Amino acid sequence: MLIEFRVKNFNSFKDEQVFSLVGDTEPSLSDNYFEIGEYKLLKSAAIYGANASGKTNLVKAFAFFIGLIKTSFSPEPGKKINLTPFLLDEEASNSSSTFEASFLIDNTRYQYGFTLTKERILEEWLYAFPHKRSQEWFNRKYDASKGCYIWKKGTHLKGEKGEIDSLFAKTIETALFLSVAAQWNNTQLSNIYNWFSEKCETLLYEDNISPFTAKLLESNDEVSRHIKEIILSILRNADLGIKDIKVDRRDLSKDVKFALDVPEEVKHNILENLSLTVSFLHRGANTKKLHKFPMKLESAGTKRLFDLVGPLLDTVSNNKVAFIDEIETSLHPLLTVAIFQFLHQNSNGGQIVFTTHDTTLLNTDIFRRDQIWFTEKDEMGASKLYPLTDYKPRKEEAIQKGYLAGRYGAIPILKEFGVNE
Numbered sequence: 001m002l003i004e005f006r007v008k009n010f011n012s013f014k015d016e017q018v019f020s021l022v023g024d025t026e027p028s029l030s031d032n033y034f035e036i037g038e039y040k041l042l043k044s045a046a047i048y049g050a051n052a053s054g055k056t057n058l059v060k061a062f063a064f065f066i067g068l069i070k071t072s073f074s075p076e077p078g079k080k081i082n083l084t085p086f087l088l089d090e091e092a093s094n095s096s097s098t099f100e101a102s103f104l105i106d107n108t109r110y111q112y113g114f115t116l117t118k119e120r121i122l123e124e125w126l127y128a129f130p131h132k133r134s135q136e137w138f139n140r141k142y143d144a145s146k147g148c149y150i151w152k153k154g155t156h157l158k159g160e161k162g163e164i165d166s167l168f169a170k171t172i173e174t175a176l177f178l179s180v181a182a183q184w185n186n187t188q189l190s191n192i193y194n195w196f197s198e199k200c201e202t203l204l205y206e207d208n209i210s211p212f213t214a215k216l217l218e219s220n221d222e223v224s225r226h227i228k229e230i231i232l233s234i235l236r237n238a239d240l241g242i243k244d245i246k247v248d249r250r251d252l253s254k255d256v257k258f259a260l261d262v263p264e265e266v267k268h269n270i271l272e273n274l275s276l277t278v279s280f281l282h283r284g285a286n287t288k289k290l291h292k293f294p295m296k297l298e299s300a301g302t303k304r305l306f307d308l309v310g311p312l313l314d315t316v317s318n319n320k321v322a323f324i325d326e327i328e329t330s331l332h333p334l335l336t337v338a339i340f341q342f343l344h345q346n347s348n349g350g351q352i353v354f355t356t357h358d359t360t361l362l363n364t365d366i367f368r369r370d371q372i373w374f375t376e377k378d379e380m381g382a383s384k385l386y387p388l389t390d391y392k393p394r395k396e397e398a399i400q401k402g403y404l405a406g407r408y409g410a411i412p413i414l415k416e417f418g419v420n421e
Contacts, residue, residue: 003102014086014382049375050412054383055355063202073179120173213310244281304330319349327354362400374410
């Protein structure tokens with residue numbers, strides 16, 4: 001589970017910003033957090049802010065962090081890292097960026113991060129804290145004066161004789177050592193890599209995530225049938241008029257043409273997604289007959305809910321961490337509330353961080369005060385991230401009213417619309 005995420009000099013974040021899922025001592029809404037040893041970790045967190053204040057950039061920062069871990073073991077020779085630092089300050093735009101996460105695996109806390117530019121990884125580190133004792137597993141720093149890396153291997157990082165030194169040598173300047181070591185099957189580091197690659201997800205608003213839910217429903221095994229019943233229950237209870245869902249697959253291999261240089265794996269994934277079709281079954285008035293409606297005839301809200309319900313259930317069922325952008329888009333506020341009530345009651349290890357403008361969620365009967373975060377830009381155009389608890393709101397305080405009144409910042413400063421003379 002995620003404890004904390006840090007980012008510095010990425011997109012609109014100039015200075016280091018710290019996002020935490022550690023709960024405070026308030027005992028209210030016990031369904032909304034886990035207690036694991038000394039840790040009290042929140043199951044969800046909402047991020048509010050004006051348009052272009054930096055909310056989505058937090059999701060993108062986590063996506064960049066996870067994406068580089070997943071893919072950097074096989075970079076293209078000579079290709080730079082696709083990194084965007086803070087561009088509104090000349091010093092920052094020419095400086096390095098930093099990402100770091102603290103997380104729990106099997107009740108042990110780990111701290112992993114890296115500092116980089118577009119040209120190379122400048123520093124990379126991993127620490128473990130079993131029984132609250134710090135262990136440095138590895139540290140790598142680029143020495144510009146010598147044009148090489150200084151490597152440090154901790155005594156707790158194990159491997160066959162010469163294995164770690166060999167992995168150091170295989171790690172090029174644009175690759176992360178964690179990723180390289182996992183690809184060469186180092187047991188300890190594969191465990192860390194797999195947590196990032198298998199347990200961390202990001203869903204940006206522009207992502208096409210429909211195939212995810214459809215794939216969950218396609219199989220007819222016991223687990224899929226159980227998931228289908230949950231999804232159907234959610235859709236039925238959402239008052240959408242849906243009685244059943246049908247997922248079909250068509251063979252498009254002869255119909256879809258690809259450019260000659262498209263990798264086979266990419267072709268396979270595209271065909272997998274395109275070949276799935278989803279239909280919703282509705283019952284006609286005064287009849288028991290079910291009528292099949294293709295996805296394109298459904299409302300935007302139905303499509304959005306279907307898009308989200310699979311990833312949300314996957315997060316809760318498999319104890320994942322998901323960062324989701326604009327979760328409430330096209331959904332009725334009462335439906336968004338119902339989704340989170342369901343997730344809080346059924347999650348045993350999953351965590352969901354989401355951006356939103358839905359102020360009806362600013363209700364202490366739904367979310368704890370430590371689950372609310374804000375983003376706001378300063379006069380330099382740099383985003384800052386801060387929790388509601390910085391304002392020490394009273395227990396009985398009307399959070400929604402206070403937010404809309406500007407008590408916590410993170411709202412647009414609007415001028416009268418019109419044409420300036």
